[in-house]
Amino acid sequence: MILSRLAARPLLLVAGLFVALALPWMIYPPIALDIACWALFAAALDLLLGFTGLLSFGHAAFWGGSAYVAGLIAVHSGLPFPVAVLGGAAFAAVLALPIGYLSVRLRGIYFAMVTLAFAQMVYFVINQWRDLTGGENGLQGVPRELFGLDLSDSFLLYYAGLPLILIGFVAVWRIVRSPFGRVLVSIRDNPARAQALGYPVERYKLLAFVLSAALSGLAGGLFAIGHGFASLESVYWTTSGQVVMMVVLGGIGTLWGGAIGAALVVLLNDYLVTAGFEGIGIVTGTIFVIIVLVFRRGIWGTARHLVESRSARRSGDAGTGGSPDGTPASSRGVGSPV
Template identity: 80%
Template sequence: MILSRLAARPALLAVGLVVALGLPWFVYPPVAMDMLCWALFAAALDLLLGYTGLLSFGHAAFWGGSAYAAGLMAVHWGVPFPVAVLGGALFAALLAVPIGYLSVRLRGIYFAMVTLAFAQMVYFVANQWRDVTGGENGLQGVPREFFGVDLSDPFFFYYAGLPFILLGMLAVWRVVRSPFGRVLMSIRDNPARAQALGYPVERYKLLAFVLSAGLSGLAGGLYAISHGFASLHEVYWTTSGQAVMAVVLGGIGTLWGGAIGAGLIVELNDYLATAGFTETGLVTGGIFVVIVLVFRRGIWGTARHLLASRRTRAAGAGAEKESEPSTRQEAVAR
């Protein structure tokens, strides 16, 4: 069973890489880029929710803050888009330090509400600072320059931005599989015991919060460069809610689930908007309720649980078959 799990991991990674490389050939390239950005956003949020046990409703501050920061650097400084995206991720990580320091001391719904309050403060600043952010009109005309090359074609920009998403997903996967990630899971399961073992729980939570914010900012900055603008919607609380919904739909604590949930939500919203349906929230909310009721562990989480149960039953049946000959031999000897 252990060998089969080890063999399945490279296969899943290969499938994910093939899907990422071939996605713009089957999906409109800007929509494909949105899927990747939201997939990384969901994975970054799952690092905090699924592996640390902290539900944040304020990650729109880091996604949107990075979008504005990357857009401003590209517009006013004329830097290539990779520099702008990395600068936006750094801004999101720095913004998360004071917010996380004041938030990680709380638990449960109190932590969620405090992060939401900070995100609304960022939204207020972005709305009022019109000379910089553009206010309700947003920050427009963000270029996609790559060291003198204009990547206005969304198909080519997709492959130019793909390495950032892959590196971000690799970073999340590496954190989860590291000893640091194991400590985060122990804090999630029993913070008092982790504290008794000598781990500084609040420091670990703060570091996880900053890492999650930085990766969210990486996705948000790339999203803004892809669309060519940054708007107030990027820092509004519904953006955080959509990321949480993507994680829950796919499966909390699975990483792959967040990417699947994000892809489904983006594709569904695009399909409904193209069809001229304005109340997209009504449909996505209804699907969310159905999936939560039917798939308690999310789509990917339920599939993984069923597969693990099937392997366990198969291993038990094999053990019973192996024990039958020895039982017969004992009966004959008696």
């Protein structure tokens, strides 16, 4: 079974890359870019939620804060948009340091509420600093330039921004498969045991928080460049709730699941808006409840669990060492980065 999973990973990577390259040919290019940005945002949150065990309701501060900083850099400096996006990601990482330092000492709902409170503080500052951010009107007229090339064509912009998205995904994948990532999983499963083994638990949590924020900022900055503006909605608490919903829909601790959840939510919202339906929250909320009840591990997590369970039963029948109930140990919890 392990060999089959190792063989499946390259196929999944190739399939994922093919979908990323073909996406603007299948759907409207601006929607394709939105999906790519939200998918990276979901993967960044999953690094914290699925692999560290920390539920943050304040990641809108990093997504939206980076969107404003990237927009300001692009507007006032005239630098290529990748530089502006990386500047936004750096800002998100710096912002995450004090927030994470004060938050990682808490657990469960207390951690979630503290991160939400900090995010609302960021929202208040951006709303009040009207001379810089535009207040309720947002930051308008963000350029999309790359070394003098005007990327007003959303099709070209998608492929110009795709390398940043892929770099972000490679970073998340490398983190969760590194020794550092395995320590994060051990902290998620049993913080006391990890502490007893000599790992500085709070330091690891803080580093995971900062990395997650930086990757969220990378996605948020590109999102602002793609839309040509940054709005207050990007730093509002509902943005944090939406990305949490994407991760849960796809499957916590799977990485691929966040991308699937992002695609479903973005496509559904676009369809409802195009159809003129106003109660979008009612529809998405109902679908979310149904999927959580039917697919306890999320869409991708449930599919992976079924495949692994079937493979384990076949291995057990062949006398190769399945567990007594036919369920592999890897399917009993989250943490596998596929």
